[in-house]
Amino acid sequence: MAERSYDFLMPSVNFFGPGVISKIGDRAKMLGMKKPVIVTDKFLEGLKDGAVEQTLDSLKAAGVDYVVYNNVEPNPKIRNIKEVKKLYEESGADSIITVGGGSAHDTGKGAGIILTNGDDITKLAGIETLDKALPPLIAVNTTAGTGSELTRHAVITNEETHLKFVVVSWRNIPLVSFNDPTLMLDVPKGLTAATGMDAFVQAVEPYVSVDHNPITDSQCVEAIKLIETSLREAVANGHNLDARTKMVEAEMLAGMAFNNANLGYVHAMAHQLGGQYDAPHGVCCALLLPYVEEYNIIACPDRFAQLAEIMGENTEGLSTRDAAELAIKAMKQLSEDVGIPHSIKEIGAKPEDFELMAENALKDGNAFSNPRKGTKEDIIKIFQAAYDAE
């Protein structure tokens, strides 16, 4: 057996299941939080009996004071994390609770980073660049999803350069995460599909990543099976608690997998689309997935053939290559069934941007674990294929 060693990172405590949100006040108190900044957006803050209201009720019941920042934007920007830092300092806060999807968690992590590691977050892009611990952080998750509530990644967009970059550090992992599927029952169809496809890509990319290991493999396999059997239902019938619960389990498994086995070109390229056109992250990932993985097949055809089986395809009697192609077909079908558009044209992509985006994608931290090493020209071709798709 090949020699290998790796760190395996997970958050210490993860509350999972219907109703767990009611425990957040006591847990915040247990962590010694006296005045957290609640990092969220106006829509979630206004939801009757939603995640923010339930979080605040639980904090009040536990006698924990708080202050609310409600200006999180999708693809969170540097200005957002600076605003949170200012509020934190001016209000005498001592901790952070993020309530929302990946954008809220990444805003909270980004603010925590600049509170303790210096003001210029762009200098901290990369892997294990943080010297100091962030303030105590709890993440209440409302999408299934990015996995950000339990990962070491903070994905931030520089609004001046339109570059989306990642700070990857074990110090970013929230101390506690909450995943309560009852908070996700009213997520609209489009968002359910986009976030569910993000979770799917976050299970596929670590499965074929050069950094995969037996632990992450088992997480990817289970996540893919759960998504294959419950995402369509979660989109079609959002109030099906069983489907929502399975999607949360899937996104947690995928989050743990990519936290350790990393991602690949889909994410490296999706970050360019998100930064350049402010497009929803899950949609960007889903649009690129089949074209990146078609390109990747020759690097690990066996893994792709296995993916076809994991997705429930009948590969009996097929060559490895044909079985691998069946996996790509099944990925396209899943996207189609949940209503993802077909071409990156539909999110505003322009061929004249492909060259610069390809250059930047190859510098993105996620590119290094992709199973096939590509050139700028290869990446441009993949963008073009995702653009030409009908």
Ligand code: NAD
């Ligand atoms: P999001 O956080 O951007 O939220 C999208 C919209 O959904 C918002 O308008 C929000 O108000 C709404 N919303 C959230 N929860 C809802 C609910 N329960 N009901 C109704 N509406 C709800 O979406 P996302 O896909 O969760 O996060 C995307 C961001 O996360 C991107 O910036 C992406 O790059 C990043 N990301 C981070 C990681 C990581 O590990 N840090 C991993 C993958 C993606």
